[in-house]
Amino acid sequence: MSVRPLNIDPSNCFIAGAWGAPLSGETLPLINPSDGSTLCEIARGQAADINAAVAAADAALSGKWGKATAAERGRLLAKIGRAVLDHVDELARLEAMDVGKPLKQARADVLALARYMEFYGGAADKVHGETIPYLDGYTVYTLREPHGVTGHIIPWNYPMQIIGRSVGAALAMGNASVLKPAEEACLTALAFAEIAHKAGLPDGALNVVPGLGAEAGAALSAHKGVNHISFTGSVGVGKLIQQSAGTNVVPVTLELGGKSPQVVFNDADINAALPFLVNAGIQNAGQTCSASSRILVQHGVYDQVVTAMAERYGQLRTGPAMADLDVGPLVSNRQKEIVEGFLSQGEDLEVVGRGQIVTDAPTGGAYVAPTLFTDVAPDHALAQKEIFGPVQVIIPFADEAEAVAIANGTDFGLVASCWSENGARQMRMARALRAGQVFINNYGAGGGVELPFGGTGLSGHGREKGFEALYGFSVLKTIAARHG
Ligand code: ADP
Secondary structure, three states, rough: OOOOOOOOOOOEEOOOOOOOOOOOOOOEEEEEOOOOEEEEEHHHHHHHHHHHHHHHHHHHHHHHHHHHHHHHHHHHHHHHHHHHHHHHHHHHHHHHHHOHHHHHHHHHHHHHHHHHHHHHHHHHOOOOOOOEOOOOEEEEEEEEEEEOOEEOOOOOOOHHHHHHHHHHHHHHHEEEEEOOEEEOOHHHHHHHHHHHHHHOOOOOOOOOOEEHHHHHHHHHHHOOOEEEEEOOHHHHHHHHHHHHHHOOOOOEEEOOOOOOEEEEEEOOOHHHHHHHHHHHHHHHHHOOOOOOOOEEEEHHHHHHHHHHHHHHHHHHHOOOOHHHOOOOOOHHHHHHHHHHHHHHHOOEEEEEEEEOOOOOOOOOOOOOEEEEEOOOOOHHHHHHHHOOOOOOEEEOOOOOHHHHHHHHHOOOEEEEEEEEHHHHHHHHHHHHHOOOOOOEEEOOOHHOOOEOOOOHHHEOOEEEEEOOHHOOOEEEEEEEEOOO
16 A cells, blocks of 8 residues: 655654754755755754654664564565655655756666665564574573664765665664765655655654754764764765764764776676776766776777777766756765866876766756776876766776786775676686675676675775675674573
8 A cells, every 4th residue: 555645844854753843943955956956945953853863763662663573674664665666756856856866867766775675674584693502501592683773874875775775774673763864965865754654664763864964963973872873975974973983882884985996807798898887987977985986907908998988978968867868967066066176187187088968957057077087097096086976087907916906006995896708817806806895797786785785994894785784783692591
């Protein structure tokens, strides 16, 4: 049965199952990046609202939500997933307007959110403890229990997908969550809370407080009533979150982006690789933690790959989210300035491919044409820094050893891929590449709801997605019973 149509008021917070204005009464404008207009006002939640949300989550743990069995939680999450699908068009439009992503990409994000709910709904009652052989006269076993209140601070690039992987797994394990969406894009977080509540999620199990990072976000990460924090966002803020978590001695999961390489060897199936090489760089206008911003190509196929990628870049069209082209605007004019700053650092480099911005794109929109640089030195700023825009660099290499050295030669380690038809090389590369996920002859593998995801180095630590996330969102208790 479908839930009633979306009825959200983004100038409110969603706390304890009810909409309410932030205690300060203040709001912030939410900007449409496709044209620079103000979409609506959103709540400027602050510490007092975070206090109320944490209290509501805590109350949920000792109420109906805390008493729900794993099977009941799973059934409810699966129902929420179906309710999300009832609203696929509305959610896709909200996300497209808010983030600026082309409608078809936003629609794919809705489907991913529903799939996360289905996956974690199905998994909720399948997380088992163990029995441990021990001393004579003892029975020892382990239980996986929720942390309690989980804080989720998420970015603007994939709100629905990140809610799915993080809040979905937390709720599956019986935690109660406080979600602080990004100030640039919070509409689908509010819509999701409404949908989940209407589908039967008890009051307080999920609370949403929009607001600024330095206010609502900082208050959530420093709150003594929060027992686990998951954060996806920039390296700088990730460090602050880890410091807050350290002060309160609570576990933290950080997913902080990357500079992910695809490594193309002479023996690769170039035609199979091409769509992945380009799409992994320009999807969501390159504003993807796992974007592949470095393409490493062996000398023997270098010219062929450069020519083919450049040709594809020439076909890319950038325009308003609702026009549903290849690439939308960046999330904000601030982000556009950041990306343009990087582009100006590439003035010494050769631009081999450039997409077009459609002529009727509104002048107030945050548009940046996709740009492909070639012959980039591995230590160039554009090959080292996370740009978070539709920019890729191509780097030549001679042999496997050099490929590994270049691929691993940044501070990040999130995702990598190897394109080769040689099985032994595939296995060697899979081991040698420094990344939380390595793809062989593909990149991204269909969204990967089931695949554990997370990084090393400045890409962060902890794993989300897949079954692994359920371990992260639970605590292991060991029970040793002496019975003689
Ligand atoms: P970006 O620079 O790409 O916007 P951020 O890391 O600044 O990425 O933002 C990711 C999330 O972190 C957003 O929800 C933002 O509001 C939040 N945030 C930003 N600053 C802080 C902070 N000091 N403490 C907690 N959360 C923050």
